[in-house]
Amino acid sequence: MELIAELGSGPREVGRARRILSRALRGWGIDGEDAEVAVLLTSELVTNAIRHGAAPVRVRAGVGARGLRIEVDDESRATIRPRRAALSDVDGRGLHLVDTLSDRWGCRSAGGGKRVWFELRGV
Numbered sequence: 001m002e003l004i005a006e007l008g009s010g011p012r013e014v015g016r017a018r019r020i021l022s023r024a025l026r027g028w029g030i031d032g033e034d035a036e037v038a039v040l041l042t043s044e045l046v047t048n049a050i051r052h053g054a055a056p057v058r059v060r061a062g063v064g065a066r067g068l069r070i071e072v073d074d075e076s077r078a079t080i081r082p083r084r085a086a087l088s089d090v091d092g093r094g095l096h097l098v099d100t101l102s103d104r105w106g107c108r109s110a111g112g113g114k115r116v117w118f119e120l121r122g123v
Contacts, residue, residue, distance in 0.1 A: 001027075001028050001062060001063045002060070002061070002062040003020070003021065003024040003059070003060065003061040003062070004019045004053065004058065004059070004060050005017065005021075005058065005059045005123035006056050006057070006058050007046065007055075007056065007057040007059065008055065008056070008057075009055035009056075009057070010050070011050065013046065013050060013057065013111075014041050014043055014047050014050065016097040017042060017043065017046045017059050018039050018043050019040065020059070021038065021039055021042050021059065021061060021070070022035065023062060025038060025039070025061075027086065028063055030063070030068065030123055034068070034120060034123045035104075037101050037120060038061075038068055038070060038120055038123070039059070039104060040097065040101070041070070041098050041101060041118055042059065042061075042070050042072065043096070044094035044095070044097055044098060045070075045098065045116050045118070046072055047094060048052060048072075048080065048094055048095070048116070048117070049072050049073075049074040049076075050074075052076070052078065052080075053074030053075065053076040053113065053114070054074055054075040054076040054113065055074070055075065056074075056075065057073065057074045058071075058073040058074075059071070059072055059074065060072075060073070066119060066120065066121060067103070067119055067120050067121035067122055067123045068120045068123040069117060069118070069119045069120075070117065070118055071115050071116070071117040072094055072115070072116050072117070073110050073111070073113060073114070073116075074113050074114065075111070075112050075113035075116045076113050076114065077109070077112070077113055077114060078114070079107070079114075080094070080095065080107050080114070080116060082095040082096050082099060091092075098116070098118050102110070102118035102119060102120060103118075103119050103120060103121040104118065104119045104121075105119070106113055106115060
């Protein structure tokens with residue numbers, strides 16, 4: 001089971017990515033907290049790709065022997081790293097969420113840009 005979706009570069013694409021992924025997860029029988037976490041983390045990665053990366057942005061999701069793996073590609077080679085957000089900051093916590101809620105995550109070069117991914121085991 002696999003999902004591949006290409007997104008535009010506007011902020012509305014984050015909501016579109018959530019809807020596309022939610023539909024796919026339901027079709028794969030993934031629901032409840034697992035689905036909520038997957039959608040949240042994907043939303044964070046897509047937001048980062050749109051805000052700090054370069055279009056096009058692609059979302060890939062698949063279920064395999066290791067669980068659910070979601071990848072977000074963009075065409076920027078800029079490296080990513082979690083940022084230390086101040087209590088008063090309204091953003092800057094997305095990668096900390098990915099690190100905390102996923103079983104594994106990472107970033108690597110892909111094509112002309114990068115791929116940020118995470119895995120949820122047992123899904």
